[in-house]
Amino acid sequence: MQRHRHQEFIRFLNQIERDVTKGKAIHVILDNYCTHKPSKERAWLVRHPRSTFHFIPTSSSWLNAVEGYFAKLTRRRLKHGVFHSVIDLQAAINRFIAEHNTTEAKPFVWRANPDDIIAARNRGFQALASPR
Structure with missing residues (x-):
């Protein structure tokens, strides 16, 4: 929108x-x-x-990856572009996405152990609950 x-x-x-x-x-x-x-x-x-x-947390690495993608889009396609209409801008973005998906995109593979994540979360809750 x-x-x-x-x-x-x-x-x-x-x-x-x-x-x-x-x-x-x-x-x-x-x-x-x-x-x-x-x-x-x-x-x-x-x-x-x-x-x-x-x-998601503000410092989330997932969010950083998304922001990195938009930074790349901005640097490579939008920063010095001239767009005479919203349709021209949308076309440039769509071309970038198609090119990126063809040449650079790689599937994300989740490597973290869910048990380790839950244990870390529980340790964080314990630390927050303990008196200082």
Whole structure:
């Protein structure tokens, strides 16, 4: 969407709600961007109990990878480009994605052991709960 306000976010959530088969759980992974946190979004969640929001940490390596991809897009295709319309801009972005997927993209392989992650989380909770 052209704008990134809470109204557009709610519209996006409603589209997901319509498109996902009834009875299936919906898990939405979000960054900590303020658009995702206002009371309208919390009220939407109450009305749509099959949806759950998961907020990733600000310093998340996954988020860093996404930001790196957008930085590459900006450097290689957008920074010095001249776009006479939104359609021209979208076409340039789509060409970049197609080229990147053909020449550079690699599937992500999860290598972390889930038990190690859960143990680290539990140690963090213990550290937070202990008096200092």
